[in-house]
Amino acid sequence: MLSIKQLSKSYQYADVRQNVLQGLDFEMDAESSIALLGESGSGKSTLLHLIAGLDRPDSGEIRFDGRRVDSEPESALAEMRREQLSLVFQQFHLISTLTITDNIRFQAALCQRFDPQYEGELIERLGLGDQLDKYPYQLSRGQQQRVAIARAMLHKPRLVLADEPTGNLDEASSLEVMGLFSDLVKRAGSGLLMVTHSQAMAAFMDRRVNLHNGRLAEIE
């Protein structure tokens, strides 16, 4: 499903050029889940952005279901994100001016794959039934993260890219949310690539890889 070859990316900070990714190779099968570990600043988030087509690599290629993410035009990448991907972040990225219902439905509405029955199921499993007419700022962070997960899963994407999805939550809540999240991803038949610092969260995944010095290494 996802194939990355010789991927390099660097950034210019004042007079210094910092190489973040250096000739990185990576393969990921459909419906699998992988935890992406690494130190702060190792380039985990950069890798996620490159896969999502939010940034362009300096060199190398990224293929998602056979299409070249690194060279596709912006409009094609937007369509890919809309139809095939979901992104879940530590900061939730909910639309603050829309109600919880609208937030949950948003991406499914964009790609016109809205399934009311599945929506009901998600709302029930994530325990959001009493919050639907509220606005994001009226919810706790744990509840907001559940909304973000519901939104990410409602259109059953091929791949979910998650960047520290429970980083804002306490340990108990993190474990509870992660359990729900990984279960929903499996039941939807989606793949999950998740950046995390936590070994406990990584334990929910099929594979674990470590990003160090711009390259990935499998953790046994």
Place this chain on the structure above:
Amino acid sequence: MKPRFYWILKALLSHYWRHPWQTLFLSVGLVAGVGLWSAVQIINQHAEASYREAQSLLGAQASYWIRSRRDEGIEQALYIDLRRAGFRQLFPLVELEVSTPSGVSIRIIATDLLALPDDAYSDSDSPGDFSDTWVKFVQPPYRAWVPRVLADELGLKQGEQLRLRDGRLLPPALIQAREQQGRQVLIDIGAAMALSGSDRFSYLAVGPISPRDYQQLAATLPDHLELVENQQHIDLQELTESLHSHLTAMSLLSFAVGLFIVFNAVRFSLWYRRATLLDLRLMGCATHQLFSAILLETLVWSLLGTALGFALGILLAHALLPGLGASLQSLYSATVEAELGLSSMTLLQAWGITLLGLVWALGWPLYRQLQQSSLESGSSARQQQDEAIARRRLALAALVLALIAVLAYGRISSVTQGFMVLGLMLFAAAWMLPLLLAAGLRLAAWLVPRERLTMRWMVSDGWSQMPAFRSAMMALLLALTANLGVGTLVDSFRNAFVGWLEVRQSADIYLRAPRLDIQQLKASPSTASWLVDSHHRIGITTRWRGRPTLVRGIEPDAPDSLALPLSRWQGDTPAAALQAWREQAGKVLVNEQVHFLAGIEPGDRVSLETDNGLQEYEVAGVFYDYGNPYFQFYLPDRVVASNWQHHYSRGIALWLNHDNSAAMQQAEAVLKELGAQPGDWISQAQVRKLSVGIFDRTFAITAAMNALTMIVAAIALLASLLAILQERLPQFAQWRALGLRQGEQLLLVATPLLIFCAIAWLLSIPLGALLSWVLIYKLNIISFGWSMPLLWEFMPALQLAGVVIVICGLTLLLVSFQWRRKMPQALAQLGETV
């Protein structure tokens, strides 16, 4: 609408529901800007339409006029003879200027309705069916058709008779909205002649006439009458064009200030929605879809802004029109209809300019927003860096604009070009301002002692506030500059005008009585006790270099001739130039209009067409002639009398004995005794009151526009402060949690605000002076052909500083209320746990 697009639009527009203050400020900016611009646009177009309409009204629609060369009017018998000779195109007109006891000047126009050519009526006015109204109009006790706007101004009711200053009464009023009438009162010619006590017409109007008939008519006229082409409408357009251009420029300035609010509001709305825009992109919305959605949003805003702004414009135009109409009539005899006529073109233009303004305001911030590719792009460090780059780019653009303005300054040859250069200059200053604000912050930081940590913190917080205040400060700078610049222009004009009136209108009484000449007056034995001096004035009207021109003959020894204020002269001193003019034949004095518009300098020779052929005169000096739209040549009275046989009397000036307290009453009694009618003379005090009244009315619109522009700038400040509050509330809550008091927090916002306002105010002083200098010495000369000494006073600048402090105080007060309301919630959200 596609469902996908609907959801994008819903997400973007929901911002306005959740942030009503921003919605309000965006609306206010748009509505205020469009309202001020369209008000002037409506007035200008309305005035132009009125001038066109005026051509179809009575005498003004005549092709030619027959008038007395000596300003003596036209005998009725002659008119009857001409009609009998077959000239059915002729109709008589009487024009009177009267005033009410309160000093309101009224123009009365009268004609013989039955003699009007058929095409002199609009359909609705046609007396063809000779209704009851028309019968009453032409039969005693007659009717005075009074336009509604004038009746309202005078408090005149239907059927009432208006009492004039001298006690005479107008016929019973018939109040109706006759658009063509403007502010003029229309009565039957019989009533007008009874009112004036004269048996003569002011002039005869000639309707459409064939070349053959024209030649016959010209040959038939006796020598003391002249047949002149009616160029009133051409003159009106020429004469009033500059005034309308000034108004348009002011309205554009107000629009620009309004646009800064829009820019601010749009920028904030995009800034607050940057997370939404990013989310939408993360969820797969393409840039072009977001762009289309915001374009649609812009379109909706432009329509809303145009509709509401145009409605405000109509209200403003209604409020400003009477004053402006009265001024146009007083200054140029131009009639502006009382009832507003609206054109769809104005509405379309308003929409076009709104849309352009919005696109201008939105274009760059939107481009920046949509260009942000990474999730870290909104970081504080990046924002500060972007802000510094934006400041430098703006300053560079400002330098380019300033350079263009300097290069173009010498090539200005029209009012429009002049205002374009002024616009460049003002925008250059506005764009330079952010760099100066940054420099001001650095300077303030340098000045604050190192041990004053709190003070240093307050100053340094200005860097965080600067992006929010940038546009508002530009709006404030423009508003302050406009106020100072235009205020200085008006004050200079008023000061020069009043001083000039003191000298030019030094006589105590001005008498214009055709039956009375100066010899009679001098021969009267009862004048000795009250009359010190008397001088007559004669003149002719002509055209010189295509412009209406007055050639005046004045007695060289008259007190006001001796003290004529000259702006340029031949020889060493003004007194020497005046002496040469008095004593040497062939010398002429010209007004500034001749100097500036026709390029005549002292020492140049000008040729004037006289009855003795073309005569050359050497220009001895140039005299100030404020507000006069005509060329004027002053010659000794004997020269005018010998060169123009058909000269006419322009009245007699009387200087009274100021030691005699009853001189004025005695003078009036003698004048009545000698046959002068009340209204034939006017005292110096009345002349000044009328003149200053016209002046103040003319510039009332300027004061109104200045005040409105300041209000718009104040709204921009308030919008910025509220935006800062909304943006930084969590940060302020954290500081509050650390023990910062509300007063200190307010000071934290107020300190940079006051620094920024002080910089904007300081910059507005030289800029305002520059603006008034360009207005007085460049645009006024191009527009009107006269200049005046620039009167720079520091007090208006100080008053404006006071206004700015009040605005800051009020906005901070409003913000502190908002703070008090929102802080508890912000504090509650601190350290929130799951």
